[in-house]
């Protein structure tokens with residue numbers, strides 16, 4: 001048993017929970033071993049990291065993929081070990097070597113200090129906010145934020161006496177005027193996952209850091225591959241792992257990755273809230289991330305092909321894709337991002353409900369459903385005008401959000417083309 005405990009300790013040594021509740025229920029900290037990626041000497045390029053990150057075959061009998069540990073109870077060999085609290089794996093909720101493997105991999109890909117996993121992307125948003133905010137604090141929240149994140153602010157944070165103020169996503173350095181003495185954090189989502197405003201993260205980071213304010217970012221759209229949050233001044237980066245990191249539309253998960261300075265509070269909040277992810281799901285994501293680069297490249301190419309084709313269609317008033325020069329924030333996207341994912345929106349020319357239904361209901365390849373980031377193409381109507389409070393969404397036409405999947409792009413175009421023909425027929 002001792003041997004197996006030692007093995008577990010070794011495989012899990014990379015990212016153990018570092019806090020514990022003392023006898024009098026105060027949080028105490030213990031030193032933790034350096035994450036494995038910080039011990040790595042070789043500076044690897046991104047595509048190599050995608051293959052190696054979070055893996056330690058040497059500690060796992062040579063097995064290539066990290067194994068799935070199912071655990072609640074973890075045994076201690078002696079009372080000495082119980083009291084010392086230095087054992088890296090302590091309890092299922094606080095993570096097993098499976099958990100640590102994915103946490104290490106995500107931290108390394110995002111370029112942050114360490115990561116924790118949560119049972120959904122929304123739980124990553126709520127856990128990060130709850131970990132850092134307290135009653136009386138002021139939070140600046142982008143008006144373009146993912147709607148359930150806004151719902152959490154309005155229904156939960158406000159109820160706990162946290163002042164949430166929405167701001168124009170295009171505010172840039174102008175956010176300085178909104179900073180108050182009690183401002184604790186600025187939350188960004190770039191680009192917004194429905195309306196695709198690209199935020200000037202470096203300009204916002206400069207203001208945040210001069211004012212001692214924490215900068216959080218939902219980095220789901222670009223994934224860790226196409227936007228490096230920590231190189232642009234972000235302190236806390238959130239991924240809906242559900243999307244591209246999983247990549248197969250069958251897992252819910254989130255991650256929070258932070259700088260070293262923001263780590264302790266994040267970890268304490270995550271531990272206190274008990275928002276842990278499940279081992280089989282983690283295993284599926286560990287599989288999914290190994291193909292992230294090749295998948296994303298294809299999502300990007302197909303997304304661009306669809307976007308260009310749609311831009312030439314008379315039924316489309318506007319294509320809202322940050323990688324198109326016609327996008328108002330294209331210059332910021334080009335400066336800060338190294339690629340585009342497969343998610344973008346279009347605004348249709350005004351049409352009847354009947355015509356819209358004829359377009360959408362008859363599509364063969366584009367499924368109608370929420371979420372995105374899987375291998376299949378999706379389309380969904382969106383209604384940003386109903387959600388905004390700091391800015392106004394005035395577009396007259398229906399917004400449709402598309403996710404370009406891994407199908408043949410010409411087949412996807414044919415599917416949309418037939419949809420537009422149905423739209424015309426229904427318009428009469």
Ligand SMILES: *Cc1c(COP(=O)(O)O)cnc(C)c1O
Nearest residue numbers: 120121122146193220240242253
């Ligand atoms: C989907 C999504 C989330 C939430 O992720 P879930 O896993 O669905 O809870 C958060 N932020 C963005 C930008 C998303 O697209």
